[in-house]
Amino acid sequence: MAISMGKGSVGVLTGVFIASLAVVVAVLLLRTYNLPELKVAWKGKGAPRIELEEDEREQLYEALKGALRIPTVSFSPSEQNTTALEEFKEYIKSAFPRVFNSSLVEYELVGGYSHLFNVQGSDNSLLPYMLLAHLDVVPATPEGWDLPPFSGEEKDGYIYGRGSLDDKSRVIGILQALEFLFKKGYKPRRSFYIGLGHDEEISGRHGAKEIVKTLETRNVKLEYLLDEGFGVLDGVIYGTKRPIALIGVTEKGAITLNLTVNSPPGHSSMPPRESSIGILSAALSRLEQNRLPNLFGTGPEGSTFEQLANEFYWPLNIMMANLWFFNPIISRLMALTPSGNAIVRTTTALTIVNGGIKANVIPATATATVNFRLHPAQTVEEVLNMVSEIIMDERVILSAIKAFDPLPISPYDEENFGYQTLKRTITDLFSVPVAPAVCTVNTDSRHFVNLTESVYRFSPVVMTAEDLGRVHGLNERISREGFETGIQFYWQLIQNSDSDTVPVHRHSEL
Numbered sequence: 030m031a032i033s034m035g036k037g038s039v040g041v042l043t044g045v046f047i048a049s050l051a052v053v054v055a056v057l058l059l060r061t062y063n064l065p066e067l068k069v070a071w072k073g074k075g076a077p078r079i080e081l082e083e084d085e086r087e088q089l090y091e092a093l094k095g096a097l098r099i100p101t102v103s104f105s106p107s108e109q110n111t112t113a114l115e116e117f118k119e120y121i122k123s124a125f126p127r128v129f130n131s132s133l134v135e136y137e138l139v140g141g142y143s144h145l146f147n148v149q150g151s152d153n154s155l156l157p158y159m160l161l162a163h164l165d166v167v168p169a170t171p172e173g174w175d176l177p178p179f180s181g182e183e184k185d186g187y188i189y190g191r192g193s194l195d196d197k198s199r200v201i202g203i204l205q206a207l208e209f210l211f212k213k214g215y216k217p218r219r220s221f222y223i224g225l226g227h228d229e230e231i232s233g234r235h236g237a238k239e240i241v242k243t244l245e246t247r248n249v250k251l252e253y254l255l256d257e258g259f260g261v262l263d264g265v266i267y268g269t270k271r272p273i274a275l276i277g278v279t280e281k282g283a284i285t286l287n288l289t290v291n292s293p294p295g296h297s298s299m300p301p302r303e304s305s306i307g308i309l310s311a312a313l314s315r316l317e318q319n320r321l322p323n324l325f326g327t328g329p330e331g332s333t334f335e336q337l338a339n340e341f342y343w344p345l346n347i348m349m350a351n352l353w354f355f356n357p358i359i360s361r362l363m364a365l366t367p368s369g370n371a372i373v374r375t376t377t378a379l380t381i382v383n384g385g386i387k388a389n390v391i392p393a394t395a396t397a398t399v400n401f402r403l404h405p406a407q408t409v410e411e412v413l414n415m416v417s418e419i420i421m422d423e424r425v426i427l428s429a430i431k432a433f434d435p436l437p438i439s440p441y442d443e444e445n446f447g448y449q450t451l452k453r454t455i456t457d458l459f460s461v462p463v464a465p466a467v468c469t470v471n472t473d474s475r476h477f478v479n480l481t482e483s484v485y486r487f488s489p490v491v492m493t494a495e496d497l498g499r500v501h502g503l504n505e506r507i508s509r510e511g512f513e514t515g516i517q518f519y520w521q522l523i524q525n526s527d528s529d530t531v532p533v534h535r536h537s538e539l
């Protein structure tokens with residue numbers, strides 16, 4: 030049936046279209062006008078800052094440099110520098126005598142090289158919290174570094190070394206803050222734990238996991254836990270006006286999947302129509318070409334952008350405040366960069382491939398490893414089903430050697446003590462907006478979910494995109510000022526956590 034329209038009906042339709050457009054624009058303008066104001070805590074009025082004497086300041090830099098000189102490298106799941114891990118034990122004992130000798134501290138070694146401190150508070154009615162960090166580092170060779178990676182040397186106000194960002198500055202920062210607090214006569218009201226794992230870089234099996242077991246046998250429950258995370262990002266999130274602090278409230282899940290193809294071996298002069306290498310390569314190519322679905326807005330990443338809407342330049346501010354309408358555009362824009370893509374979907378990374386031993390031998394087997402990082406809205410089971418459908422070849426044998434679902438989403442509401450105490454301490458010190466976010470990498474904190482629902486990831490340092498590239502990369506370094514500010518952060522956080530009430534917030538522009 031043909032549909033014919035006279036001039037009059039065209040006019041009516043145009044009128045309806047213009048009226049609908051006007052309504053949409055009006056709603057958008059209204060929502061822009063009423064953008065949720067960012068709620069911030071006290072402006073710079075937290076616990077008093079540490080006032081450091083010049084010799085104390087030098088002492089804290091030396092403490093970090095000494096730690097960087099000990100090569101506590103995790104090479105592979107079965108190879109760690111245990112001599113360095115032994116040395117690190119003795120090192121922290123001599124660098125932080127007040128922490129180790131205080132009658133308020135119960136110290137124990139866990140899993141051979143990890144450290145657990147229980148700092149006794151005066152009020153047992155308050156649940157303890159925990160600060161977590163790790164002392165192992167990824168390998169580094171001097172090539173490409175301006176200063177050798179295990180020299181702890183300094184240049185232009187920056188301390189260089191593997192671990193200066195990830196994660197020895199936090200190990201030393203936390204212990205140094207406590208050392209200074211004890212020196213000033215501090216006695217905590219709320220008990221807390223400090224956990225220093227020795228194998229985070231190879232999954233935390235003997236360090237963080239053993240710490241969890243130890244605490245579980247004592248029925249310990251935590252008010253909140255804080256581990257490493259992205260920190261205060263400066264110029265990293267496209268279109269933002271100023272640095273922004275992101276608190277990781279969840280972590281992506283992960284699957285490490287092995288792919289194996291077996292086929293009859295033989296002489297290369299008479300190759301089969303399809304070889305194990307060819308079949309495997311085709312499967313890998315299908316995986317790379319067919320990305321898993323864009324799920325932007327179905328996990329907490331939607332909250333990150335909605336809460337930060339005012340921080341974006343026009344017109345992104347309007348779009349972020351109205352994701353219900355602009356989601357299709359924003360999700361596609363985000364997928365254009367590797368870091369944005371990591372936020373919107375489960376990512377697929379081809380990381381290892383093996384096959385063949387000699388130029389004139391058709392190999393019997395070809396293998397590959399693919400690493401997936403799961404968006405918070407997906408499960409291991411769903412992803413494995415999708416992957417099988419994409420590969421669609423029964424000759425490719427799949428075996429998941431490691432797999433875990435995305436971590437639970439920790440609370441970030443106005444009533445949550447841990448989140449709000451962190452937020453307050455961050456705004457006190459950095460005067461920047463704070464928002465919840467998805468952590469796209471994994472940390473030791475993922476082992477602690479049975480001890481508390483409030484697991485957060487945040488590193489107290491301002492990071493540019495260039496700095497982020499130094500983590501696990503070349504010329505990892507931290508500025509003197511950045512390190513000192515980080516210590517101020519722990520100094521304040523420990524004192525702020527003594528409160529028994531959630532910090533009061535007021536609406537304010539920073």
Ligand SMILES: CCCCCCCCCCCCCCCCCC(=O)N[C@@H](Cc1ccccc1)C(=O)O
Nearest residue numbers: 194198202230231232258470471488490512515516
């Ligand atoms: C007192 C001063 C404090 C200053 C702190 C400065 C810290 C800046 C840190 C910025 C680093 C961002 C966090 C990086 C975390 C990387 C975590 C990671 O790579 N995890 C691995 C874990 C893993 C998983 C499976 C097997 C082995 C390892 C990952 O692949 O996700």
Ligand SMILES: [Zn+2]
Nearest residue numbers: 195196229257
């Ligand atoms: Zn780390």
Ligand SMILES: [Zn+2]
Nearest residue numbers: 167195230501
């Ligand atoms: Zn690392």
